[in-house]
Amino acid sequence: PPQSGMVFLRETMTRIAGKAQLASVSGRYYGMDRDNRWERTGLWYQAAVRGQAPVETDALAALQRSYDAGVNDEFVKPWVMSGPDGQALAAMRDGDALICFNFRSDRMRQSLRALALPDFTGFDTGARPLVHIVTMTQYEDTFPFPVAFGPQSMKHLVGEVIADAGLTQLRTAETEKYPHVTFFFNGGHEQPLRGEDRRVVPSPKVATYDLQPEMSAPAVCDVLCDALANRTHDFMLCNFANTDMVGHTGSLPAAIAAVETVDACLGRVLEAAAKGGARLIVTADHGNADVMVDPVTHQPHTAHTTNPVPLVVLDPDDAAPLRSGGALCDVGPTALALLGLALPPDITGRDLRDRSSVSPA
Numbered sequence: 001p002p003q004s005g006m007v008f009l010r011e012t013m014t015r016i017a018g019k020a021q022l023a024s025v026s027g028r029y030y031g032m033d034r035d036n037r038w039e040r041t042g043l044w045y046q047a048a049v050r051g052q053a054p055v056e057t058d059a060l061a062a063l064q065r066s067y068d069a070g071v072n073d074e075f076v077k078p079w080v081m082s083g084p085d086g087q088a089l090a091a092m093r094d095g096d097a098l099i100c101f102n103f104r105s106d107r108m109r110q111s112l113r114a115l116a117l118p119d120f121t122g123f124d125t126g127a128r129p130l131v132h133i134v135t136m137t138q139y140e141d142t143f144p145f146p147v148a149f150g151p152q153s154m155k156h157l158v159g160e161v162i163a164d165a166g167l168t169q170l171r172t173a174e175t176e177k178y179p180h181v182t183f184f185f186n187g188g189h190e191q192p193l194r195g196e197d198r199r200v201v202p203s204p205k206v207a208t209y210d211l212q213p214e215m216s217a218p219a220v221c222d223v224l225c226d227a228l229a230n231r232t233h234d235f236m237l238c239n240f241a242n243t244d245m246v247g248h249t250g251s252l253p254a255a256i257a258a259v260e261t262v263d264a265c266l267g268r269v270l271e272a273a274a275k276g277g278a279r280l281i282v283t284a285d286h287g288n289a290d291v292m293v294d295p296v297t298h299q300p301h302t303a304h305t306t307n308p309v310p311l312v313v314l315d316p317d318d319a320a321p322l323r324s325g326g327a328l329c330d331v332g333p334t335a336l337a338l339l340g341l342a343l344p345p346d347i348t349g350r351d352l353r354d355r356s357s358v359s360p361a
Contacts, residue, residue, distance in 0.1 A: 001294060002072035002250060002302045006063055013059065021083075022059055024048045024090040027076035032107035035175050035203050038122035041110045045125060047078035049115060051091030054079045074248070074302070075208075092129040105139040105188070106179045112139065141190055154187040156344040158332040163193040165341055167234035171196065172223045174216040175203040177239040185237065197233065199223045203241070210254035213246045214261040221265040225272035235339060236278075240265060247288030250300030255289040273314065279338050283311040285328055313338075313353065323354040 013022065024047045031044035047053035056062040056079050066076050080090040092098070098115075102108050113120050116133055133145045162169050171181040178200045183190055192198060201219045206212045217240050224238045246258035266282065273280050287305035294301045311331070313322060315338065329349035336343060337351040 001297060002074065002300060003067055005073035005076070006060070006067070009059060009063055021089055022081050023088075024051075024053070024078060024080045025056075025059060025063070025076060026078035027071075027074045028107065029075045030078055031111055032102075033110055034106050034179070036110070036122070037205075038110070038114075041114055042123040043078050044111060045114050045123075047080050048090055048111075049092050049129065050126070051080050051088035053088070053090070055082045055086070055088055056080070057082055072250075072302075092131055094130045095132070096129060097132045098134070100133065100135045100139075103137050105137060106183070108135070108139045112143065112145070116145070117143075138188060141188070151188045154346075156346040157185075157187045158335060158347075159186050159193050159196065161336055161341055161344060161347075162235050162339065163195050165339075166195070167339065168195040168197070168232075169193070169235040169237065170199065170224075170227050170233040171237050172199040172201070172220060172227075173239040174201045174220050174241055176215075176245055177241040181237050181239050208249050209242075209245045209258075210249040210251035213242060213254040213257040215242050215245065215258075217242050217261050217265050221268055225268050228269065228272035228278045229275045231276045231278065235335070243284075243289040244286075244304075247292065248302050250292065250302045252292045252300075255292050259289055270314070274316075277316075279316075280314040281311070281331065281335055281338070282314070283331060284309040311352065318353070320353040320355055322352050326352045 009025070016022065026044045026047060030040045031048065033040040043053070054077075059081060062079060063076065066072075071077070080088040083089050100108055100112065110122070112133065112135075114122060114125055115128065115131070134148055135143070135145050136148050138147045138151050139145075159169060171185070173181045178198075182192070182198055186193065201216045201223065203216055204212045209215055220238065220240065224236060227233055227236050240262045242258035242262050243255070246254050249255075269280070272278075287307045287309060288303075290307055291301045291305045293299070311322065311326065313334065327349070330352045331349070333343055333347055333349040334352045336347075337353070
């Protein structure tokens, strides 16, 4: 729920009482931006690192005022807490230790680049404190920070199997979802595989995506449709960000517009696939826009959902139906099977097509 932060903040304040102090608070819109909106990261930096932000004496009351003003957890503007002397507690100093316990990588990169990387140019940081940083997981394989829980070694992922077969592949998305079709899909590795081309389309520069629910989907669709119609690559991976990113805003009219945008794009994709003789898998890895109102609180629902997601396979040359009981781990094996590639032992998922129901020719 968009105001669940109050529960976590209250619990945090209870647990640290007499042991530690809360120094600053910020919504992820600022401290965890991933779209190179450096003005947002800069506001977080000024608060968390330099202690320069509006000063509050009561964190719970400050968060409630934010809610009362219609600003929920994600968009809470950074503030700092004051000590007995009325001065901000948040300023970092040389020798401080910073433990970044967010497990997800893409939303921690910008803040750490601003804080510690010598070649950072996103905004003027001023003199930066020399702090010791450790991250919960590996946020980027080029970061110099110690990692508490290093990445698992994942061999023979879908992209690697395709590359090892000597086939080419295209990865495309707009900025908000670009890591998902590259870094995440490649098992946490930044570098492209052999034969892998990448096309990123900038996400629109708007405050929130309900203001432009079409986002950059038409431009992403242009890239994909051109590749499909001309069969430029053997395998193409595309992510349309709209229904997830707009779903997070909680705006039902905007979510409807986002769904309509993706629907129109899929129509174009189908035409391009038919022109190029390509086969398609259309699916999602989680829901969001499918639930826009919380059924219990009747407030806007802004989180992911665990509802089953649709999956469609379009193959004009194969009428095999899809079997029931499929899971996310079966999508990759289905794609590899469509490419005529054998599954390595590491991949335990199965082709979603039910071959038993297809009569032999």
